[in-house]
Amino acid sequence: MTRTDLAGVGTRTIRPRRDATWLVAIAAALWGTDAIFRLPLAQNTAASTVVFAEHVILVLALSPFLLRAFRAFGASPVSIKLAAIGIGVGASAIATVLFTLSFRSGDPITPVVTQKLQPVIAMVGAALLLGERLRPRFAFFAIPALIGAWLLAFPDPTQVSINRINVALLALGAATLWAAGTVLGRLASRTIGPLELTTLRFAFGLPASAAMVAATGSPWWVADLKSTGSVAALALVVGLVAMLLYYRGLRNTAASRATLAELAFPLTASVIGILWFDKVLDGSQWIGVALIVVAVTALSLHEARSRTTAVVDVDERPLVGTSG
Template sequence: MSNVTASSSSVRTSPLRSGFWLVVLGAALWGVDPLFRIILLKSLTSSQIVLLEHVVLFLAAAPVLWRNRADLKGIRMRHAAALLVVSWGGSAVATILFTKALATGDLNAVLLLQKLQPIFAIGLAAILLKERLPKNFGVLIAVALAGTYLLTFGWTVPFGHVNNFISIGSVMALGAAALWGGSTVMGRYLLGSMKYETVTSLRFILALPLLFVVTAMEGAPWQLGGGWGETTAVAVNLLLQALLPGLLSMLLYYKGLNTTKASFATLAELSFPMTGIIINWIVYQQLVTLPQLAGFALIWTALFFISNQQSRETAKL
């Protein structure tokens, strides 16, 4: 009997642990985005890039959604509301708020407030999903956030005066963090009633109408007349951006989220800033500093213990 129990426990634990690390990998791929976006920004605005990216993603996601169309029969009003939070809130509005915050507020204060996303996600997961945090989870949250702080700011204080910290930009940064945290929680909720491929497809497809409106309201001219070579470069980079940090990352993310608590997943997303540091080091020859190395160590330590905690907690059920 004991052998059977041990075997059953290991079978249940393995996909849970792998699910957590799929979220880590999916979020890490978001850090590749700047490699393609820098080239695209020479010809297009941010909203135009996001719109075209979602057009490519629509073409890839529509056949998947059609194959899984049976999932749509069970959608209720609460599911529709969750989908709007994930697609409009997480994909469109949060990005717009964060971009405007960077333009109108103190850069360091905005970046610091954006790091509060896990707090929003954990709070919403406790309220909406009734997730209970394991023992010592608060310590791991503090360790992970401290590591993220060191990655971003090093040993320095991120703002010089309280007036820089309290501004309209700070409010928008908090709004973006809340929407991204809510998107994680709502994505986990949706995975209880539909496949992760369906959630991924709907995230991209439902965001498209809003992005058309935002781009039209912006009124910026489309500048793609730089010759065949430039048009080809834009098209290739757009395709790679849509498929790598776009489609592939979200498929991995939602597949992992399927067996991962939202409160755990939001900390797994901290792999994103680590990828950005690695990209800057490899591609742009920016040296990794001692504080950043300390931040790496703290985040990976927190991720390791969080992964083990979720596996042990679920194995007890």
């Protein structure tokens, strides 16, 4: 699609983009079923053991594609290689361990609702690494979201409990690493295909999770067949199927937009926490949930409808050149 430039310099070519945000949202909704399997495991099994077992199953399932994935990795520039390694070690292994540890309190809601902060974190990362520039108005959305996270973490916001701090910090650490994974995934997906990137994510996550098992002296496998079944469900449904959809969608979706679609994860998981596990929130925690939901939803609507967005996406700027 072309049109003549008003200044008469040449023509402006708009690169068509397919909307794949819905694929990211479906993947994130699958992540939302995580607590059904992870919460019982977290109560009885070391977090590093659970995550290592997940990665073993995932790498075995993807073993036919390992050679193809590492060929793509070898042909990539250094920045893409570092991004792929960072995704595997940080977003796949360390973040999942932190997320599993956050369930130790028995609260399935706070860890997942805290993930609503991912868009705030990911947009900052996208600005730093991908050139998605943030305007000052971004603070109007980020600050209420941070206040909401505080209220959610502490049922009485004036009484700060060490245990509640641990849950909040663990969940926030996971959110930060997963947000970084979104940004790095967007970067790497420019060069590496969805299947190869998914394979590399878990291939690099496997030795990282093994190192954490060794460092903590945890068992190398879960205790029984039922636990193995739960790990397999985590790995193949919440992990493999979701990640394949996610990277397929991320290839044609800006990081700042993709991370908003990922809100399907905490929304789905919060509903499951209330209906499946009969958990309830205190009054101030509901205010915290409302602040996070409203702030991030408002940011999403603002970015979709405003002519002057809070985030300027470098990948969707018009290109100036000659018509073909």
